[in-house]
Structures are given as structure tokens and as C-alpha cells.
Amino acid sequence: MEWPKAKTIIIITLLLLNAAFAYLNITMGAEPSIYNFNKEEIIKKLSQNNISYSFSDETEYNELEKISFVKFEYDYDKINPIFFEYPESLESKIEAENLVYSDETGTLIGEDYKNSFIYVSQSQPSFIKTGIQAAEGLCREAMQKLGPEFKGFKQETATYDPDNENAVVIVYKQFFKGYKINTNEVLFRVDNDKIIYASCVYFKPVEFLKESRADIYSSLDAVFAFMAYKSAADASAALSQPSGAIIDKISLTYERDQLSGDESFIPCYAIYLNNEIRPVLVNAYKNIIIE
Numbered sequence: 001m002e003w004p005k006a007k008t009i010i011i012i013t014l015l016l017l018n019a020a021f022a023y024l025n026i027t028m029g030a031e032p033s034i035y036n037f038n039k040e041e042i043i044k045k046l047s048q049n050n051i052s053y054s055f056s057d058e059t060e061y062n063e064l065e066k067i068s069f070v071k072f073e074y075d076y077d078k079i080n081p082i083f084f085e086y087p088e089s090l091e092s093k094i095e096a097e098n099l100v101y102s103d104e105t106g107t108l109i110g111e112d113y114k115n116s117f118i119y120v121s122q123s124q125p126s127f128i129k130t131g132i133q134a135a136e137g138l139c140r141e142a143m144q145k146l147g148p149e150f151k152g153f154k155q156e157t158a159t160y161d162p163d164n165e166n167a168v169v170i171v172y173k174q175f176f177k178g179y180k181i182n183t184n185e186v187l188f189r190v191d192n193d194k195i196i197y198a199s200c201v202y203f204k205p206v207e208f209l210k211e212s213r214a215d216i217y218s219s220l221d222a223v224f225a226f227m228a229y230k231s232a233a234d235a236s237a238a239l240s241q242p243s244g245a246i247i248d249k250i251s252l253t254y255e256r257d258q259l260s261g262d263e264s265f266i267p268c269y270a271i272y273l274n275n276e277i278r279p280v281l282v283n284a285y286k287n288i289i290i291e
Contacts, residue, residue: 050243066257
């Protein structure tokens with residue numbers, strides 16, 4: 001076969017393959033990447049939706065695995081002395097399938113189906129402003145008393161309570177092999193140098209599931225998912241103008257996979273908004289908001 005003729009056949013074949021791939025891309029519902037826009041265009045789109053973001057913490061596209069977990073068994077012989085002055089006099093009872101300890105000073109409820117516990121003091125709010133450093137020291141001591149299983153927890157925030165300007169709210173999150181487990185949390189509320197409220201959720205991480213390794217979306221994709229979610233919420237509320245949102249930071253984290261029913265954590269993006277304690281979570285595998 002002569003070269004010019006063979007060359008023509010090769011070109012036609014490549015054109016046909018390219019057309020076939022384009023057809024498959026359309027019929028399979030592939031969506032364009034936001035990276036088709038430059039940064040200025042993205043900022044403009046966010047601004048149109050009244051969203052401010054500095055782009056200071058973008059992450060590269062990558063693959064990640066799920067993390068398996070097992071149920072954690074709380075040791076209330078260690079937990080009760082943190083909150084009760086006379087823990088040996090406490091009696092336990094079952095109420096609505098929850099384990100309950102209480103006396104005249106407060107109540108601790110172990111919620112087995114949530115793998116969590118909540119403590120609420122009977123003390124009244126004080127009019128004395130609690131120092132953040134003093135509250136941090138008190139909570140560090142409480143975390144140590146919870147036992148070695150909680151060594152992987154690190155303090156994430158310490159802020160004054162928006163509902164009680166004299167009290168301090170301190171949040172601890174667990175880190176597993178360098179990754180934050182957003183689900184696993186210990187929260188303290190300290191008033192007048194006393195822990196007046198505490199909550200804990202802990203599912204014990206075991207290992208990375210290599211067979212689950214898959215592509216994840218980028219942090220910018222997560223921002224666009226949040227923008228679409230916020231726009232839908234604004235439309236549902238019949239707002240005449242988009243509600244404002246300032247994104248302070250975005251970080252990669254892991255959250256319990258409640259939709260699939262698997263005993264695993266999945267990678268997510270935590271979008272922290274100005275003046276909000278809890279982040280908005282975006283499933284990094286599917287780029288959808290976790291509610």
C-alpha cells in the first residue's frame with residue numbers, strides 16, 4: 001500500500017475514534033470540569049452568588065481510600081469521675097435504650113446506637129467570664145482521664161459560646177495516620193472553671209481499605225458544589241438576593257459513611273464558614289453535600 005493512501009486511512013481512523021469518544025462522553029453524562037474557567041472567572045461566579053473565598057488552600061486532585069472502623073466501648077468507670085464528684089455513689093439505669101447516670105449535680109447519658117455520650121450539668125450559668133487558657137487546661141486534663149484510646153485527639157478550636165459569652169466551647173477531633181476524622185469529636189463547654197456540658201462521638205478507626213481506593217474531586221469542585229447547594233437553599237427560601245457566605249478555609253477530612261451502611265469513613269471536604277462552628281461537608285468521591 002502506498003504511503004499517502006495509508007496516511008489518509010490513519011487520519012480518517014483517528015477522526016472516527018475521536019468522534020466516537022466524544023459521543024460516549026456526551027451520552028454518559030460527563031460534566032465539564034470547573035478548571036475550564038480561569039481563577040478570575042471562578043471568583044466572578046462566586047461573587048455573583050455572594051460567596052467570598054481566598055483560594056489559599058486549594059488541594060490537588062488525588063486518589064484516597066476509605067477507613068474502616070469498629071464500635072468503641074466506653075469505660076464509664078473512667079468517664080464518670082471526670083464529671084461527678086462522687087462517682088461511686090452513682091446508680092445506672094436504662095431509659096429509652098440509653099444508659100443513664102445522674103445525681104443532683106448532673107446527668108450523663110450513654111447513647112449506644114450513636115456510639116456517643118452526653119453530659120449536662122445542673123449548675124446555672126455564671127456571670128464570671130471564663131479564661132480560654134484556663135478552660136483549655138481543664139479540658140486537656142479531662143481528655144487525659146478519658147484514657148489512652150483518646151491520645152489521637154487534638155484540640156481544634158477554643159471559642160466563646162455564642163449563647164453564653166462567659167463560657168468557652170472547646171472542640172477536639174481525632175487524627176488517624178495524619179488524617180482528621182471529623183466524625184470523632186469531643187466537645188466541652190466550660191463555665192466558671194467547670195465543665196457544664198460535654199459530648200463525645202467515637203467510632204474507632206482500624207485501617208485503610210485498599211480496595212476502596214478511588215478518585216476524589218478537588219477542593220474547588222467542592223466550592224462549586226457548595227455554591228449550587230446554597231443557591232438552591234436561597235431559591236427555596238424565596239430570597240430576592242443570594243445570602244452571603246465567607247469561606248474561611250477548606251480542609252480534607254473523613255466522615256462516617258451513613259448512606260451506604262458500611263462501617264467506614266469516607267474522604268470529605270470540610271468548608272468552614274465565617275462565624276459558623278460546624279463546617280459544611282462535601283463528599284469527595286461524589287462532590288455532593290452531606291446533610
